[in-house]
Amino acid sequence: MADQMVLQAQKFVNATYGSRIGMTVKEDGQTGWNTMYALTRALQWELGISPVSNSFGPGTLSALQSKHPKINASTAPSADFIRIVQSALYCKGYDGGGIDGKFSDRVASSIALLKQRMGVDQVYKGSDLVPKVFKGLLNMDAYVTVGNGTDTIRSIQQWLNGRYVNRQDFFIVPCDGIYSRDVAKAMIYAVQYEMGMADGTANGNFGPGTQDGLKNHTVAVGAKGTWVLLFTAAMIFNRRYGVSFEGAFTAGLADAVREFQSFVKLPVTGAGDFSTWASLLVSFGDQSRKGEACDCVTKITPARAAALKAEGVKYVGRYLYNPAAVPSGSTKEKEIQPGELETIAGSGLRCFPIYQTYGRGKDSFSAPQGTADAISAVMHAERHGFKPGTRIYFAVDFDAVDDEVTSNVIPHFQGINDGIESTGGKYLVGVYGPRNVCSRVSELRLADASFVSDMSYAFSGNFGYPMPNNWAFDQIVTKTVGSGDGSINVDINIAQGRDIGQNSFDPSPSSGSGLDVEFNNTFWDALRADIRAYMESVGVPESNWYTKWTTTEAIDFVLSWDNVFTDLARRYRMRKALIQIPVLWEMRHYNVSNILKVDDRYSDAAVYQYHTGKLPDWWPDKITESMRDSSTGLAQIFGVTAINARNLAVDRGLLSATSRRNPDDDADLFEIWTKLRTNNSFTIATVPFVHMYHASLIGVAGPTVDSSEADTEKVLIRYQGTTEDATTEGRKRMGLYRVFEKYYAPMREHA
Structure with a gap:
């Protein structure tokens, strides 16, 4: 809702300063950073600073201190200068007395109130506007308790301001x-x-000087004064409930300290010693601590294993997969190497698996990508021999701000859980990342343990967030362990004991069993040309005006997801082409002609209306009939078909019992139908189960890697339906299967 005085402030800054400061703001009556930036630039223009910028930095503060150390009714520089003050007051929710250029009693009263709420009214007495208060006025900080804030923390914030603002x-x-x-x-x-x-020496960094100084300031029962106030503040900031902000170290505080020390795996002393101070003030804590766990991108050899054991390490985190090419002979072998897990176990160590592809920005995270990652992680975990019940830590290795956690990371972990379920539910989900990421993902029960990247203490998701309650590993420092052949660079982790990894492994069969292997991209263009030619031969041109995807786009999508298709084919011992063909074929035939009952989106909208009572926002506002179910998603699978197919997979032990749904229950149907429509990875993972289900209906075994062409053709026909047209169309798909096999069979033979 627009605030009329904020709107006036925006109009003022645009009209008076827009051409001077190189920016204008949207006149919508809503306070935001852009309006504050414009007012900051306007102030800089008035101070004679050039060029102007969005930052109220040292130059702005120095110029303000030099020219206008105290602004009041008698020292007001100019009417426009005061209008900047009034506009800022309104943007912060205070009475500016109108935007008339007068430092009135109303303005003075608001500034006095602002200083009182900041906690600096005893330092900056009265209603003069001073430079540091002006700086606080021109940002989006609040000085009243908001949202999930607490009055206790607010009182500490005010105390900090009042005690140190003159520094x-x-x-x-x-x-x-x-x-x-x-x-x-x-x-x-x-x-x-x-x-x-x-x-000038104090800099807000937890460096060697600060650490050495803290070692001389242990606080314990009986201590009083400012150091105890700081210590209790740090405890409260770390959500140690029952602690009061006070200057006396009581027996009750000692109990709370012991509880905290136990929680973060420190020696339990009940005193505020250096290690406890460090864990309270920065995410990595005391980096001189010995950790019982480590993670690394380097192969564990017998010599390195011995060096790690001598260091006190019990648990080693290693990566299931490395998507990046690694030079032959490189010692930086990120992915678990052949024989390595046997070396780890034989040396008396245990291993916990980590899954990471790239994942260093929000665009790498989405629900479909999460499902794809989970499928890939499961296949690699099985290949390496990790047993059911192993927890896989999925990495979020970037500084995800809270909005990105909401928009990308949480949907990604919802997808991961779908992927784990779709592959049998045999593995547990852990999360690796900053504290806020781990806590938010875990609070939604999308991960049951956290591997915390506390070493990246400057991450916004670590700085100012407490340790997740379900932490298993706490990454605190990088160091080199051992020497000579045993030298290895690792990240040292504190182990909570929640996860002890694995010490025995049961690898799945090797690629020499006739299973499909990942596609050799050297043949991408050739396969694409052959498929296009085949599709043309059966009456499917490169494109139609009424379909969403061209043949080339459908081919490229399927090939770009080759690792997922390969993993599924290997897991279920069936041919990869059999899983790919329904996706490619249905993508190429997806109709978006916008003609009712012909457009595939019409049926989806009708189902959405049936289950929700309204049309979706992605469908034009037209009258539509309601339908309980439709074929949907990339592979055009009916919700009921998917449920029946997945239930069969449960019966065969391929999915966990929690995957079972009732096809007659509308809620179950809509849940699965929605996943098919919106989550490409879930749809792709469901295709093998649909083939198994259809094979069971027509009395065909498998399908397996040993299925005859005749049986394979029957399965492809049944996917299309039971009519005569389905037979004709299914046989066209069989021809496409042979095109794929022209390339895949030799790759298997030479694997």
């Missing part, structure tokens, strides 16, 4: 009751100031 590099932090990155850094500044560090 050179300390700036007013939010007083919103929420522990955040800025507040976490302010705490380190506070510790440095109390140690006696001078302005």
Whole structure:
């Protein structure tokens, strides 16, 4: 909802400064960073700073301190200058007294209230607007408790501001009751100031000087004063419930400290010693700690295993898969190497698996990609011999901000859980990433244990967030262990004991069993040309005006997902081409002609309306009949068919019992139908079960890698239906199967 005074502020800054500061803002009456940036630039223009920028940095603060150290009714520089102040007040939710250029009593009263809420009213008495308060006025920080904030944390924030605001590099932090990155850094500044560090030396970093100083400031029962206040503040920020913000170290506080030390696997002393301070102030804590676990991208040899054992390591994290090419003979063998797990187990170590492809930005994370990753992870875990019940840690190896966790990471882990379920539910899901990622994913029960990347302490998802409750491994430092042949660079992890990895393995059969292998992309163009020629020969041109995808687009999609198709084919011992063909064929025939009852989206909209009582936003607002089910998704599978096929897979032990659904239950049907329509990975993973189901209906065994061409053709025909037309169309698919096999068979033979 638009605020009329914010709207006036936006109009003012656009009309008065737009051409001067190189930007204008949207006039919508809603406060946002762009409006604050424009007001900051307007202030800089008034101060004579050039070029102007969005940042209220040291130059702006210095110029303001030099020219206008105290702004009030008698020192007001100009009417427009005061209009900037008034506009900022309205954008922060305070009375600006109109935007008339006058430093009125109403303006003065609002500034006094602002300072009181910041906690600096005893330092900056009265209603003068001073530079650091001005800086706090021109940002989006709140100075009242908001959302999930607490009044206790707000009181600590106000105390920090009031005690340290006059220090050179300390700036007013939010007083919103929420522990955040800025507040976490302010705490380190506070510790440095109390140690006696001078302005310019104190920098908010947890460096060697700060660490050495903290070793001289252990607090324990009986201690009183500022150090205890800082310690209790740090405990509260880390969500140690029942702790009060006070300056006396009580027996009750000692109990809470012991509980915290036990939680993060520190020596349980009940005192605020260096290691405890470190764990409270920064995510990696005391990096001199010995860790019982490590993870690495280097092969574990007998010599390296011996070096790790001598270091006290019990558990080793290794990667299931490496999508990047690795030079022959490289020692940086990220993926578990042949014979390596036997070396690990034989050396008395245990291994926990990690799955990561690239994953260093939000675009690598989505529900379909999560399902694909899970399918791939399961296949590689089976290939390496990890037994049922093993937990696989799926990596989020980037600084995901909270909005990206919501939009990308959580759907990705929903997809991972679908993928784990689709491949039998035999493995558990863990999450590797910053604290906020681990906590949010785990709170939704999308992972049951966290491998925390605490070493990346500057990540926004670590700085200001407490340790996840379900942590299993805490990554704290990189170091080289051993020497000579035993030298290995690893990340040291603290082990909580929740996950002890595996020490025996049962590898799946090798590729020499006649199973399909991953496609050799050298033949991509040749296979594409052959498929296009075949499709033309059976009356399917490169494109039609009424279909969504061209033949080439359908081919390229299928080939780009080759690793998933390959993993499924190997897992279920059937031919890869048999799984790919329904996807390619149905993609090429997906109708988007926008003619009712011909457009494939019409049927989907009708099903959506049946189950929700409304039309979806992706379908034009036209009258449509309701339908309980339709063929949907890339492979055009009916929801009921998918349920029956997946139930058969449960009966055969290929899926866990939790995968069973009732085809007569509307809620179950809509759940599976929606996944088919929206999650490509789920659809692809369902195709093998549909083939098994159809084979059972027509009395054909398998299908397996040993199925005859006649039986394979029967399965392809049954996928199309039971009519005479289905027989004709199914036989066309069989021809396509032979085109694929022209390339796949030699690849199997030379694997």
